[in-house]
Amino acid sequence: MSISRRNFLAIAGMSFTSVIAANSLKNYYYRVAQGKSLSTDKFGQLIPDPKGILDLPKGWQYQVISYGGKSMEDGHIVPPAFDGMATFSGNNGEIILVRNHELSTNSSYGVKGLTEDKYDPISQGGTTTLILNKNLTVKQEFASLVGTNRNCAGGITPWNSWISCEEDTSISMIKNQDTANHIIKKHGYNFEVPSQGKMTKATPLLDMGRFRHEAIAVDPNTGYIYQTEDQNDSCFYRFRPHQTQNLQQGGILEALVIEGMPRIDTSKNYPINEPKPVRWIQLENVDPDEDTLRYDAQKKGAAVFKRGEGMCLAKGEIYFTCTSGGNAEKGQIFRYNPVEETISLFAESPGAEILDYPDNLIMSPFGDLIVCEDGLGEQFLIGVTLEGQYYKLARNAYNNSEFAGVCFSPDGKTLFVNIYSPGLTLAIWGDWEIA
Secondary structure, three states: OOOOHHHHHHHHOHHHHHHHHHHHHHHHHHHHHOOOOOEOOOOOOEEOOOOOOEEEEOOOEEEEEEEOOOEOOOOOEOOOOEEEEEEEEOHHHOEEEEEEEOOOOOOOOOOOOOHHHOOOOOOOEEEEEEEEOOOOOEEEEEEEEEEEOOEEEEEEOOOOEEEEEEOOOOEEEEEOOOOOOEEEEEOOOEEEEEOOOOOOOOOEOHHHOOOOEEEEEEOOOOOOEEEEEOOOOEOOEEEEEOOOOOHHHOEEEEEEEEOOOOOOEOOOOOOEOOOEEEEEEEOOOOOOOOOOHHHHHHHOOOOEEOOEEEEEEEOOEEEEEEOOOOOOOOOEEEEEEOOOOEEEEEEEOOOOOOOOOEEEEEEOOOOOEEEEEOOOOOOEEEEEOOOOOEEEEEEEOOOOOOEEEEEEOOOOOOEEEEEOOOOEEEEEEOOHHHO
């Protein structure tokens, strides 16, 4: 893929950005050692919402744009379990949202569609697509992927599609009505959903591997796709497609090895802000019958991460969360640099009061990470600055369900996020300029 002037400038600035981040993080961990505050009220304290849905800083506003259980344009009900999500530019200033639904075969209600469009006829998961007017009202809402299991997170591609990831490696056996045989459907795959159009036929991307997928991020300069895995002993993967915009043509799947540290468990006593050189090892049997891909990778020296989850591309680098990693077991955020081929621990939660089980995340237009909590008790959207301070951007006042699917509108002015259960999609806006 050719490198545009914009991408060239981004690459050229990465080393400088990395130096700034490194110095900031040293200051952060110095403050930790000195017992100084890790918190800041960057946008002000959260104000209780009289409607009891979302607490925000003073002067900020939100709007619920979609509810689970409501009717959609296609005549079906909006399915529950709102998870990963992304935005795309539509026609005439419209915003397109593609949203995952983390539902399994035993869910009471799922994403509905025609049998010929489903990957597995008994699966309830998939995606829905929303088209919003400029005033953030829903113009259309419809199912766009059906017949998949536990669509957790995913990620956008530079060619304006959404990769929806199955966090499930179950196998279903469906009796063929015409024969005495059974149809076997393995799960644990990624599925591509175009941002434009209606329903897409669910076709698994087999070469991207069969495992408990969580999220993906695409490097636009190479077309390589990075993947997380939600297991206590997961790996970090890279997929090199044969054709960048045609993932069905397959490719090569690899796992990350930290040089000089084969099979290291990164969840305990891992050094902060010490970039380590990495290499990648190719995996052969990427579609195993059992959930064993990570074991094959670790036999070849792949590093172990504790519950790899949300991931985003920011300033040429890949950030991803490990939900229960760290000495406090409350979460870590790693940063991978694809140009320098290094990985480092960007942040580690010292306790639930600071950051409680980080999950989905996004880099804001003003340079802070915005992280969804998936912990116990109250749930917050947490901002993490490059200076190493945390702040609370929003609180779920509705219930104790996790936040998920955090993303910004294409113009960077509106933040979208889901309350996972019973399913609410919210739009948030405020004075980002003070950041």
